[in-house]
């Protein structure tokens with residue numbers, strides 16, 4: 001057993017898979033894993049959102065803890081001994097990925113597919129009768145679509161629409177258990193809801209359940225070619241706030257607009273003008 | 285910064301009155317101040333009234349028979365809750381409906397969980413439906429000693445349980461006295477927790493006082509908060525809600541936590557299948573729970589107590605409310621209790637049908653007007669509980685133990701029971717037994733002795749469910765099991781909330797375990813993947829195998845179990861496969877033929 005002494009007031013020292021790492025106080029175990037160069041799958045975690053620690057794909061084993069702990073939200077403490085690749089960790093991560101794959105359409109979530117391969121998840125073994133999320137694609141406007149077949153219920157869109165960014169509260173989790181879904185009140189259509197079309201929910205969605213209509217249409221036409229798209233950074237010209245925009249361009253047409261997560265003004269979030277106002281560029 | 289957005293749906297007069305009634309009762313005339321509507325700073329301000337959401341939803345459901353878009357819209361506006369969030373909260377609960385029922389009748393909830401299932405609840409449902417009644421299949425209703433349990437959700441009038449109204453006021457103490465026999469435990473010594481049950485009039489504070497009530501509160505005030513916490517610590521009292529956490533430790537932590545506002549919460553959600561002891565206790569001795577909660581407030585420095593009681597307990601709820609009002613009038617609640625400078629109040633809140641809301645942090649969220657999703661711990665309730673304040677949350681049975689601890693001292697209490705389990709324990713006996721009911725025994729009594737108290741098995745005993753759906757099954761050859769926390773631990777089982785449900789050899793265990801798995805599937809809050817999906821896959825294995833998992837399916841169940849135990853957020857996921865796997869281990873299901 002290695003005992004690690006507290007180093008300074010502002011740093012903590014812990015062991016990740018036997019290697020000692022030092023991280024600033026207040027860091028998460030995930031930060032410590034990153035510092036140790038250990039890659040960790042995450043799904044509901046994002047730098048620009050409050051952790052909800054719901055998906056549990058990031059779990060690690062902590063010496064002395066009865067259950068595994070979510071690395072994304074647990075604070076790193078002095079002397080912690082963390083294992084990221086134990087039998088228990090591998091098993092839980094495999095099962096979480098397998099559970100998701102068995103009920104949700106992950107075809108547009110390459111990260112999850114990759115991790116599923118790493119951990120040997122086999123969603124097929126639950127057979128054809130395994131319950132799935134079955135929902136019609138909701139196309140209610142020209143700006144973005146919602147395809148909840150692909151929803152892993154990571155809560156990111158809810159957070160982005162609520163206290164973490166937009167403060168519009170147009171969507172929430174409704175129902176319980178496997179029947180829980182992202183919904184407006186009574187599933188009222190987006191144009192009738194509180195939605196102001198900032199697109200922040202679309203930007204944080206990890207599985208493409210929320211998709212810009214441009215992308216959806218191009219995909220439907222089998223013409224979505226991300227590898228050929230160029231990304232140009234610019235500053236939004238609508239107002240004086242100075243939001244950075246990333247214009248994704250395919251065939252000389254803007255196909256979507258994002259904002260960098262690490263940009264101090266936006267933290268990745270925009271408003272309707274920056275997000276969707278580019279159509280005027282094409283003279284529409 | 286935008287205002288909240290409300291749609292165009294309008295309430296009808298009935299709905300408007302229902303919402304206004306609740307709001308006016310608690311907040312006075314519902315005038316929404318303009319400055320409350322600012323969104324960002326407003327989130328915190330809005331939460332000041334958001335905790336009325338659950339009472340308002342109850343009022344809408346009762347008045348209109350469903351939660352309509354107009355009703356919800358109006359409630360959202362009055363409470364300044366975003367409508368999408370209000371909808372998300374409302375749809376969390378079993379007792380609310382979201383489509384117009386198209387009739388004005390009451391709805392009969394019929395229990396389909398184990399004790400009622402083996403009494404053929406499906407046959408009753410078929411009969412009731414044949415009579416044109418509107419039936420809702422319900423998880424355990426907490427009346428397992430009188431199967432087949434029913435609960436009637438009133439349309440335009442209060443909810444009720446018919447088995448209750450068959451009893452008049454005083455003899456409304458049927459099961460416990462019957463079960464407590466002549467008021468004695470297995471070894472002939474007198475009952476302690478149940479001693480006023482059937483003796484006092486539960487609707488009268490005078491009756492309670494005449495039976496020695498409120499002497500413990502006076503003693504506590506006399507001795508001071510630190511002394512009370514010290515006695516409770518010394519007593520070795522451990523929580524009776526299922527987790528067996530030391531109560532003294534919890535109270536000490538709350539009393540030492542920073543902050544002027546602290547809370548006591550009584551967890552009377554009692555939804556673990558097979559559990560009904562808190563109901564019997566509250567219905568028959570409500571003042572004891574209130575006195576003990578007041579002592580908890582005094583000891584921890586809390587100024588306010590909340591009792592969260594499951595929505596399917598109308599009689600217990602009414603008796604609590606009445607008892608609180610009487611205690612107020614008699615000066616045992618309110619300002620300057622017993623002439624001291626200690627002030628304390630208690631508010632009762634009804635749940636609305638969600639097992640998970642018995643999990644302490646889910647309960648806080650539910651009470652605050654949010655979805656009943658458990659919070660990640662740490663931080664713990666002792667520092668960040670209800671409304672993010674230091675909170676002592678306890679089970680009613682736990683609390684009632686405190687009365688004797690305060691009067692007789694912690695050391696005297698510790699002398700009862702076993703080395704590792706101090707005191708007496710209420711057990712809920714149901715299933716194939718001659719005299720089902722609540723029985724009190726000293727820790728260390730054996731399972732066999734307890735079954736004998738309940739008149740012994742009906743038919744040939746095959747298995748016993750111990751600790752609830754979250755507990756496990758033991759065989760008929762384990763009657764020597766000593767009922768104590770350490771005895772259970774040694775045997776690899778858990779006493780949980782005190783469930784002892786007997787099954788004879790006529791039982792179709794495949795059906796029982798399939799329903800158990802369905803229970804967890806239905807009750808998972810859905811927040812974390814291992815439990816949200818794991819409980820579904822477990823249920824499917826049982827469904828697909830006709831309740832008889834063979835050929836690698838029990839290995840699959842083991843894999844599911846391991847992930848749920850290791851990676852779920854809360855106790856529901858941690859224990860969702862325990863009972864099923866114990867059933868396989870015992871050969872009740874999954875036997876290779």
Ligand SMILES: Cc1cc2nc3c(=O)[nH]c(=O)nc-3n(C[C@H](O)[C@H](O)[C@H](O)COP(=O)(O)O)c2cc1C
Nearest residue numbers: 523524525551553554555642643644678679682855
């Ligand atoms: C799914 C779940 C349901 C629970 N339901 C109840 C309940 O109905 N009543 C209760 O007292 N405790 C229940 N608990 C335990 C509580 O979280 C908590 O430990 C308890 O209320 C603390 O009180 P005690 O220390 O007096 O036992 C439940 C726990 C879980 C995980």
Ligand code: SF4
Nearest residue numbers: 161195196198199201
């Ligand atoms: S587009 Fe913006 S306002 Fe609309 S739901 Fe998404 S985050 Fe909320």
Ligand code: SF4
Nearest residue numbers: 151152154155157205
């Ligand atoms: S829609 Fe996307 S962001 Fe929202 S919960 Fe589902 S997967 Fe997460």
Ligand code: SF4
Nearest residue numbers: 809811812815854857
């Ligand atoms: S374990 Fe189940 S009930 Fe508990 S938080 Fe997770 S999904 Fe909800």
Ligand code: FES
Nearest residue numbers: 053055056058072
């Ligand atoms: S990424 Fe940590 S729980 Fe989801």
Ligand code: FES
Nearest residue numbers: 395400424425428
């Ligand atoms: S009331 Fe039916 S099992 Fe409890």
